[in-house]
Amino acid sequence: MTLFAFLILLVAVVTGYILNLRAARAIRAGGANLHSLDGFHGGFSALVTLVPTFLLIILWLLFQGTIIEALVKASLPSGTLDGLGVGEVQLLMSEIRSIAGGRVFGTPEDWKLAAADHLVSLRATSSWLLVAVTSVMVIGLIYLSRRTVSAEFRARHGFERIVHGLMVACATVAIFVTIGIVASLVFETYRFFQMVPFWDFVLGTSWEPQIPLREDQIAAEGAFGMLPVFLGTLVIAFVAMFIATPIGLLSAIYLHEFASSRVRSVVKPVLEILAGVPTVVYGFFAILVIAPAIRSFGTDLGLPIAPNTALAAGSVMGIMLVPFISSFADDALGAVPRSLRDGSLAVGATQAETISKVLFPAAIPGIVGGILLAVSRAIGETMIVVMAAGLIAKMTINPLDSVTTVTVQIVTLLIGDTAFDSPKTLAAFALGMVLFLMTLIINIFALRIVRKYREIYD
Amino acid sequence: MTEQTASDGFDWTSPAFASQLKKRKRSQLRLKLLGLSAIAIAFAMLLLLIGSLMSTGYQAFTQTHIALEVFVDPEEVDADNPERGGYRDILTATMHTQFPEVADDRAALRKLTTVLSNGAQFSIRDAVVADPGLIGQTVTFDVPVSDPYDQLNKGLINRDTPEENRRLKDDEIANFDLLKDRGMVTKPFNIGLFTNADSRFPELAGLKGAIIGSFYALLTCFVLSFPIGIGAAIYLEEFAPRNKLSDLIEININNLAAVPSVVFGLLALAVFLGWFGMPRSAPFVGGMTLALMTLPTIIIATRAALKAVPPSIREAALGVGASKQQVVFGHVLPLAMPGILTGTIIGLAQALGETAPLLLIGMNAFITSAPSTPFDSATALPTQIFIWADSPERGFVSRTSAAILVLLGFLITMNAIAIYLRNKFERKW
Numbered sequence: 072m073t074l075f076a077f078l079i080l081l082v083a084v085v086t087g088y089i090l091n092l093r094a095a096r097a098i099r100a101g102g103a104n105l106h107s108l109d110g111f112h113g114g115f116s117a118l119v120t121l122v123p124t125f126l127l128i129i130l131w132l133l134f135q136g137t138i139i140e141a142l143v144k145a146s147l148p149s150g151t152l153d154g155l156g157v158g159e160v161q162l163l164m165s166e167i168r169s170i171a172g173g174r175v176f177g178t179p180e181d182w183k184l185a186a187a188d189h190l191v192s193l194r195a196t197s198s199w200l201l202v203a204v205t206s207v208m209v210i211g212l213i214y215l216s217r218r219t220v221s222a223e224f225r226a227r228h229g230f231e232r233i234v235h236g237l238m239v240a241c242a243t244v245a246i247f248v249t250i251g252i253v254a255s256l257v258f259e260t261y262r263f264f265q266m267v268p269f270w271d272f273v274l275g276t277s278w279e280p281q282i283p284l285r286e287d288q289i290a291a292e293g294a295f296g297m298l299p300v301f302l303g304t305l306v307i308a309f310v311a312m313f314i315a316t317p318i319g320l321l322s323a324i325y326l327h328e329f330a331s332s333r334v335r336s337v338v339k340p341v342l343e344i345l346a347g348v349p350t351v352v353y354g355f356f357a358i359l360v361i362a363p364a365i366r367s368f369g370t371d372l373g374l375p376i377a378p379n380t381a382l383a384a385g386s387v388m389g390i391m392l393v394p395f396i397s398s399f400a401d402d403a404l405g406a407v408p409r410s411l412r413d414g415s416l417a418v419g420a421t422q423a424e425t426i427s428k429v430l431f432p433a434a435i436p437g438i439v440g441g442i443l444l445a446v447s448r449a450i451g452e453t454m455i456v457v458m459a460a461g462l463i464a465k466m467t468i469n470p471l472d473s474v475t476t477v478t479v480q481i482v483t484l485l486i487g488d489t490a491f492d493s494p495k496t497l498a499a500f501a502l503g504m505v506l507f508l509m510t511l512i513i514n515i516f517a518l519r520i521v522r523k524y525r526e527i528y529d
Numbered sequence: 530m531t532e533q534t535a536s537d538g539f540d541w542t543s544p545a546f547a548s549q550l551k552k553r554k555r556s557q558l559r560l561k562l563l564g565l566s567a568i569a570i571a572f573a574m575l576l577l578l579i580g581s582l583m584s585t586g587y588q589a590f591t592q593t594h595i596a597l598e599v600f601v602d603p604e605e606v607d608a609d610n611p612e613r614g615g616y617r618d619i620l621t622a623t624m625h626t627q628f629p630e631v632a633d634d635r636a637a638l639r640k641l642t643t644v645l646s647n648g649a650q651f652s653i654r655d656a657v658v659a660d661p662g663l664i665g666q667t668v669t670f671d672v673p674v675s676d677p678y679d680q681l682n683k684g685l686i687n688r689d690t691p692e693e694n695r696r697l698k699d700d701e702i703a704n705f706d707l708l709k710d711r712g713m714v715t716k717p718f719n720i721g722l723f724t725n726a727d728s729r730f731p732e733l734a735g736l737k738g739a740i741i742g743s744f745y746a747l748l749t750c751f752v753l754s755f756p757i758g759i760g761a762a763i764y765l766e767e768f769a770p771r772n773k774l775s776d777l778i779e780i781n782i783n784n785l786a787a788v789p790s791v792v793f794g795l796l797a798l799a800v801f802l803g804w805f806g807m808p809r810s811a812p813f814v815g816g817m818t819l820a821l822m823t824l825p826t827i828i829i830a831t832r833a834a835l836k837a838v839p840p841s842i843r844e845a846a847l848g849v850g851a852s853k854q855q856v857v858f859g860h861v862l863p864l865a866m867p868g869i870l871t872g873t874i875i876g877l878a879q880a881l882g883e884t885a886p887l888l889l890i891g892m893n894a895f896i897t898s899a900p901s902t903p904f905d906s907a908t909a910l911p912t913q914i915f916i917w918a919d920s921p922e923r924g925f926v927s928r929t930s931a932a933i934l935v936l937l938g939f940l941i942t943m944n945a946i947a948i949y950l951r952n953k954f955e956r957k958w
Contacts, residue, residue: 136806231854238768241760245781245828248821252792255799318567325564338568345575347940349882351911352578352933355918359926360581390574423557444787451789453885454911458918478791478885485798485889503795507788514787 072198073132076205080124083209087116087216094220107226115226116216118233124208131201139193140164146189148182256507259500266494267295272501274298278464278475280484280495295498297505299464303381303474307456308449310385310470311392315449316442318389319396326397327404328422328430339398346394354458357387362459369471377473379461385470388455392445399441403434436520443517447510453478477506582937586930592719592732593674593682595645595708599623601657603665611658616650617642627711628704644705646673648733673721674714676731676924678705682714685923696923722931726899727908727916731924734917736932738899742812742892742907743881749816749903750823750880755873757820758827759862765828766835767857786825793822794889802890810891810906818890819880826879830872834865839958867954874947878940884911910936 092113099105105112144152144164152160170179170187171194219226264272275296322342326335362383369376376382407430415425431438461473462483484499540546599619606614624641649672656670657663673679677696680686682705692699708714725735761778769775797818801807807814838861846856887893893912900907908916914936917929 133805140806227852231852234854235764235768238760238764241757242764242769242775242778244757244761245778245785245824248785248796248824249781251800252788252796255796255803256792259799318570321564321567322571325561325568329561329564341575342568342571345571347878347882347944348578349884349911349936349940351882351884351914351918352582352937355914355929355933356578356581358918359585359930360577390571393571421553421557423560424553426560447787448789451791453789453791454915457885457888458915478789481791481795482885482888485795486893500795500799503792507792510787510789511784514784518783 072202073128076128076202079202079205080121080128080209083124083213084117084121087120087209087213088113090213090217091116091220091226094217095226098220098222103222105222106224107228107230111226111230112220112224115219115230115233116213118230119216120209120212122233122237123212124205127208128201128205131197131204135197135201139190139197142193143167143186143190147186151182252507256500256504259497260504263494263497263501266497271295272297276466278480280480280498293494295494295501297477297502299466300475300477300480300502301505302466302468303460303464304450304476304478306468306470306474307381307385307388307460307476308446310381311388311449312442312446314386314389315392315396315445319393319445320400320438322393323397323400323404324426324431327401328426342394342397345390348391350391350452350454351458353387353391354455357383357455357459361387374471376471377461379459379473381460381470381472381474384456384459387459388449388452391452391455392449395445395448396441399444400434400438403437403441404430406437407433436523440517440521443513443520447513447517450513451478451506451510453482457482477502481506582930582933585927586934587927588683588685589722589927589931590719591683591716592721593679594671594715594717595674596669596671596713596715597623597645598626598667599653599670600626600667601653601664606657606664608661608664611661611664612654614654614657616654616657619653620645620650627708640701641704644674644678644701644708646675646732647730648673648728671715673732676922679732680923681705682709682716685927722928722935726897727895727913728897729895731920731922731928734925734928736910736913736935738896739908739910739913739932740935741899742815743909743911745812745900745903745907746816746819746887746892746909747877747881749813750819751873751877753817753820754823754827754876758824758873759831759869761824762828762831762835763857763862766832767861768853782825782828785821786829790822790883791885791889793818794886796821797886798889808904808906810894810896810908811904812892812900812907812909813903814890815887815892815909816903818886819883822883822886823876823880826876827869827873830876831865831869834868834872835861837868837958838864864956867950867956871947871951874943874950878943878947881939881943882911882936884915887912888915910939 090113092109095105095107095109095112099109144160152163155163166179167183167186167190169176170183171190219229272295275294276298277294277296278299279294322338326338330338362378362380365380365382365386366376366378369380404426411429411433412425415429416422420428456476456479460479461475462479463473464475464480465472467474481499481502484495484502597620600623602619602622605616605619621638621642624644625638628641649670652672653670656668674682677686678701681697681702686695686697688695688702697705705714721733721735723735723740724737725733726738728734761782765775765778769778797814801814801817802809842860842864843856846860847853851859887909892907892909893916894906894908895916896906896908910932914929914932917925917932
């Protein structure tokens with residue numbers, strides 16, 4: 072049915088276009104001088120029909136589910152929902168939905184069958200209503216736009232105004248996405264802090280988000296102290312940067328200063344491949360190759376290395392970040408004015424001395440900016456740590472130990488659990504908020520450094 | 530000149546200077562070598578990554594099959610209702626004919642049937658349902674063997690390990706070798722890897738569901754992000770006045786490009802699934818989430834492409850009386866299109882490899898059939914890799930590597946198309 076509504080819309084758009092085009096041609100054939108080209112009259116009709124109707128269909132589709140559900144809930148015999156938790160109501164509704172979809176398990180009560188019938192009929196009504204409303208609307212809009220066709224009508228201006236409005240709407244999508252992110256995080260985090268005190272979360276040193284299934288189970292509360300999770304994130308990010316920074320910087324220096332342009336043109340794209348490999352692949356690489364290698368190396372040395380050591384996840388993440396740092400450093404070195412470099416070489420410094428004493432200090436702000444951006448990536452990186460790091464939060468800074476990270480906890484708390492009323496799921500949003508703020512602050516700081524630096528030389 | 534040099538009192542030929550020069554040159558060499566070794570480490574890691582994936586993954590592109598002459602016993606299968614036949618018993622009887630000596634030992638007989646994949650009975654069932662005329666006949670079926678025997682045939686089980694540490698005992702290996710000696714065992718290309726959906730049994734698990742799910746998600750992502758991205762970029766580059774609003778939009782786009790992907794997953798979970806009640810695990814919702822992440826990439830690429838079109842084109846069109854929008858849509862945009870397409874394909878390639886947001890909206894569910902619409906539950910290629918990497922069965926290790934190779938194949942193809950487009954259509958002004 073939805074497809075049918077879209078089809079009606081498509082036919083209406085084409086019809087409106089042709090009607091107006093023909094009308095404009097007829098006027099022109101009658102000897103009048105039209106303000107706009109015929110095509111703009113047609114396009115005006117098409118857009119006038121398309122935009123509002125399309126919006127209507129989309130809004131309808133977005134909200135019909137929620138509204139129908141509310142109607143079904145209201146039609147249930149009074150008293151059935153009394154005393155039920157959010158999760159139980161959800162369970163009930165999904166049972167009704169599956170009955171309506173023809174998947175009946177056992178013998179449900181009569182009122183459930185009735186509710187399912189009601190749901191089916193409401194859905195049918197909704198889709199018929201959608202088609203009917205769409206049809207009426209497109210006919211009205213075609214009629215209205217057909218009436219506008221005349222020699223004086225500035226169809227091009229109307230058309231261009233609508234296109235302009237559409238482009239502004241496209242551009243504001245970015246703002247809405249940001250608002251959506253902030254709103255959803257703030258909203259769910261607020262609900263989380265209604266259940267768990269703010270300071271317990273920020274300063275707590277124990278992270279045990281297991282919520283008991285039965286009330287008499289021990290540790291009934293669960294502990295939500297983010298410090299160990301935060302610390303684990305820092306440990307892994309530190310390991311990653313410890314690997315990525317020297318390799319990235321040295322390769323950038325070599326490429327920028329010593330390599331011939333032919334070597335450069337081969338090495339740079341190959342390095343970029345490292346950045347293009349999906350992170351889930353790095354995660355698998357970490358558990359398949361790196362973690363066993365580190366463990367057997369550690370056993371040879373007699374070091375106690377945990378199976379999910381932070382070294383494995385961190386070093387693989389470091390490899391992933393090498394091209395990132397390398398290209399940033401390359402850009403920063405390239406942005407240093409040539410005169411500084413030539414001046415240094417002219418007074419007899421070797422290339423190495425020029426780099427370490429002249430170019431590098433001059434490029435430091437750009438390089439630091441790039442490193443900071445890489446840190447923010449390391450903190451926000453998810454798949455490598457989900458696959459290769461641990462799940463248990465520990466207050467440790469030992470990279471040989473198994474640590475967990477903010478992103479690991481977000482993913483494990485939310486996989487397979489969608490009840491929005493337990494502190495366990497809401498805690499993921501609180502962690503998401505921490506992550507978002509952390510990366511945002513680092514990014515803003517890094518971009519500011521990079522920009523400030525550019526102002527000096529441009 | 531020479532006199533001046535002599536008069537400044539520095540002896541350029543002194544051994545002290547020579548040794549200092551040597552030291553400086555050595556440090557130059559040291560830096561050079563350090564740089565080279567950094568690049569060598571990065572290259573070595575890339576080689577190790579690809580090499581390890583290839584060496585574990587290539588095994589999954591073949592699958593051990595066994596050709597069985599199956600007598601479809603009319604006593605087991607009712608012609609009116611072929612779906613409910615005793616196909617397991619038929620297979621047991623078939624194995625019995627191969628090993629007559631285990632006649633009465635039911636336990637040994639059952640052990641024999643474990644050579645065959647659990648899916649063998651279903652493939653026979655499907656064949657019989659499709660053609661009930663097979664009932665009562667003897668038909669040759671090519672069925673996959675179960676994972677341990679597949680590993681054995683590919684040489685991944687070391688026959689020299691002590692029996693108690695080995696997954697297959699001596700008698701099981703002997704039975705399999707017997708079948709092999711009779712020429713019943715083949716190892717063809719593993720078509721099932723591409724035509725089957727996911728399964729608990731490694732020998733039956735395939736990528737069809739994941740590939741179709743990824744395709745739907747990418748399609749949704751493209752349909753949403755391409756027009757919106759181009760619209761936004763054209764507005765910002767060609768029309769936007771320099772005011773607070775356009776500054777705000779620009780800051781937002783730059784920040785969105787740096788937001789961790791898992792945060793987009795949280796957004797999708799809270800807004801798309803929570804507030805709008807969209808279906809869980811659906812590629813459509815996954816595509817919408819990916820579209821939000823791809824949008825900044827497309828906008829930035831489009832703006833760069835628009836900027837590269839020289840102003841003379843715009844001025845010429847304006848000069849002959851075109852309106853601002855006619856200039857942009859009729860002249861600038863077509864000239865910028867190759868650059869825009871290149872950026873879009875690269876953005877889509879990134880989206881194809883993205884995993885974390887898809888995990889949060891439930892695209893890691895265990896689904897044994899391929900989706901038929903973008904609104905059905907499905908997995909995507911990267912989430913399928915994640916599921917398989919988490920599976921304990923040995924057979925999934927090589928499947929995971931194979932799935933990764935397939936994913937990398939898609940990525941390389943997309944990037945190659947992008948590079949080709951850029952080289953073929955890019956104009957230097």
